[in-house]
Amino acid sequence: MSSVPNLLIGLSCPGCGGAVDVTEGSRLAFCPYCGSALAIIADDAGVARLMYKMDVTETEAESAARKWFGAFPKARDLAATAVITEIFPMYLPFWSMVGTGKGIACGYSTHTNKDGHTQTTYHEDSSDAEYLWSVIACQTGDLGIVTPPELNGRLLPYTEGDIPVFETTSSRDEAYDQADTDIRMEAHRRAASGIETLTFSKTFCIPREFSLLYYPYWIIRYQYRERDYFVVLDGVSGSPVSGRAPGDQTYQALAAGLGAGFGGLFAGLGIAYAMFSDSEYALAGLSGLVIGLILVLAGYWMFRFGSEVTEGKLTGGISFSMKGFGQKTVREIER
Amino acid sequence: MAMIVKNLKCSSCGAPLKAKEADLILFCTSCGKTMEFKDSDVGEVSPHILAPVREDKDLIYLPFWGIDADVVVMHEDTVGGFLRITKKPMRGACRFYVCAADLLPRKTAGWNLEFTRNFPKATEIPDFRGILHMPAVKSSRTAEKDAEFLFLKHEIDLSGTLQELEYTFSILGHELYYIPFLRRGDDLRPAV
Numbered sequence: 180m181s182s183v184p185n186l187l188i189g190l191s192c193p194g195c196g197g198a199v200d201v202t203e204g205s206r207l208a209f210c211p212y213c214g215s216a217l218a219i220i221a222d223d224a225g226v227a228r229l230m231y232k233m234d235v236t237e238t239e240a241e242s243a244a245r246k247w248f249g250a251f252p253k254a255r256d257l258a259a260t261a262v263i264t265e266i267f268p269m270y271l272p273f274w275s276m277v278g279t280g281k282g283i284a285c286g287y288s289t290h291t292n293k294d295g296h297t298q299t300t301y302h303e304d305s306s307d308a309e310y311l312w313s314v315i316a317c318q319t320g321d322l323g324i325v326t327p328p329e330l331n332g333r334l335l336p337y338t339e340g341d342i343p344v345f346e347t348t349s350s351r352d353e354a355y356d357q358a359d360t361d362i363r364m365e366a367h368r369r370a371a372s373g374i375e376t377l378t379f380s381k382t383f384c385i386p387r388e389f390s391l392l393y394y395p396y397w398i399i400r401y402q403y404r405e406r407d408y409f410v411v412l413d414g415v416s417g418s419p420v421s422g423r424a425p426g427d428q429t430y431q432a433l434a435a436g437l438g439a440g441f442g443g444l445f446a447g448l449g450i451a452y453a454m455f456s457d458s459e460y461a462l463a464g465l466s467g468l469v470i471g472l473i474l475v476l477a478g479y480w481m482f483r484f485g486s487e488v489t490e491g492k493l494t495g496g497i498s499f500s501m502k503g504f505g506q507k508t509v510r511e512i513e514r
Numbered sequence: 515m516a517m518i519v520k521n522l523k524c525s526s527c528g529a530p531l532k533a534k535e536a537d538l539i540l541f542c543t544s545c546g547k548t549m550e551f552k553d554s555d556v557g558e559v560s561p562h563i564l565a566p567v568r569e570d571k572d573l574i575y576l577p578f579w580g581i582d583a584d585v586v587v588m589h590e591d592t593v594g595g596f597l598r599i600t601k602k603p604m605r606g607a608c609r610f611y612v613c614a615a616d617l618l619p620r621k622t623a624g625w626n627l628e629f630t631r632n633f634p635k636a637t638e639i640p641d642f643r644g645i646l647h648m649p650a651v652k653s654s655r656t657a658e659k660d661a662e663f664l665f666l667k668h669e670i671d672l673s674g675t676l677q678e679l680e681y682t683f684s685i686l687g688h689e690l691y692y693i694p695f696l697r698r699g700d701d702l703r704p705a706v
């Protein structure tokens with residue numbers, strides 16, 4: 180669930196030069212000084228380009244990174260020995276739509292009673308809600324930030340060249356169509372839940388705002404025992420969104436040892452049970468064997484991949500953070 | 515690539531339009547005409563302002579679009595249900611009311627259905643009589659989709675369970691309405 184972001188940007192009135200506050204995505208504004216009604220004409224592509232204000236300073240970003248170095252289960256001497264080689268701000272573009280999704284779904288479900296009779300239940304349902312849709316508009320390479328941030332903070336108009344940005348690689352029309360499809364799908368999912376066979380359905384997406392939003396990050400590259408790692412921090416909240424760090428060899432060895440030890444114990448007990456008990460207990464013995472094998476594998480996995488710890492949506496390494504997981508690009512707006 | 519800002523002028527007399535907040539409906543202070551903002555320009559609309567049942571300091575006007583559409587149903591299949599006496603199906607030339615204020619569907623859905631089924635019989639007055647009005651954020655064009663959804667919502671509310679429906683929904687036109695509401699804190703209630 181998400182609340183409506185603070186959507187104010189600053190432009191100046193052509194009549195009196197006063198600062199004009201515009202609701203993000205809106206084509207209409209007014210001057211608070213001379214009261215002129217103004218039409219906002221967006222760029223060639225018809226997209227309002229806006230940016231969020233960077234709230235985290237370089238010093239704050241560095242101390243947040245050092246705090247992250249010290250957090251479990253990274254190498255225990257990481258905070259003390261890591262050498263920051265690069266620290267720079269970067270803005271990533273996200274497509275964003277605020278719109279209402281409406282759905283109608285009709286159909287039926289069947290189930291069989293205890294006496295073997297088939298019963299049919301007929302359904303007619305609807306859904307009607309406002310959504311915030313957002314998705315990343317660029318390729319991030321090894322940084323791995325793909326989840327749209329909670330869009331909060333102060334919005335400003337974006338001027339090309341003012342800030343370092345990742346180039347937008349997806350097209351406006353594609354993004355618009357995707358937003359339309361995703362909002363409709365969410366509206367349909369809600370209306371059609373519990374209906375086995377659909378006989379009629381209709382969805383609507385009524386967009387209110389569509390824009391390209393630049394969101395600030397701090398990218399920090401560092402070295403540990405002559406190997407390169409990185410961490411990316413949210414430029415509004417300062418929290419880590421993505422990163423790689425060396426794992427701790429002690430935890431790693433411990434995990435592998437415990438895995439093999441307990442795994443072997445369970446497997447041994449399992450085999451013993453299966454061999455020396457009645458058939459009734461043989462099954463329990465077999466499941467002991469399975470649990471044992473799983474523990475051995477888990478221990479091996481910790482040993483094999485535990486040399487690296489990752490944050491966010493990156494492959495390889497052990498991730499103890501659930502950030503970025505299970506987050507959808509369509510969220511309902513509540514206010 | 516930056517955004518361009520343009521002054522809006524009355525399409526009837528050419529005077530610059532003034533506003534106190536971002537409202538898709540603009541009132542010309544020079545000739546008194548009402549303008550609807552569309553994309554990057556304005557076009558004239560005639561608002562219908564309904565008189566409140568009684569005077570109250572907490573009254574506020576909410577903008578609604580009255581969307582006229584021609585509804586043709588080619589095929590319909592409904593399971594169960596009784597004679598449709600209390601709620602009649604909407605066919606032919608119909609009027610749908612869609613709230614244009616900046617409120618969530620959760621709040622406006624009920625009013626939209628209620629006004630579409632049973633529009634209040636109130637006298638129209640020439641101006642707001644000093645009562646505040648909420649800005650309109652939904653354009654008449656986007657309200658057309660809301661109107662079609664209202665038609666379907668009404669269909670499934672009818673007696674019986676709708677299973678199949680084939681229809682056409684053609685827009686005939688739109689009108690602007692201002693309906694008085696009583697505001698107590700966050701609560702809004704029609705005052706007609």
Ligand SMILES: [Zn+2]
Nearest residue numbers: 524527542545
């Ligand atoms: Zn005028």
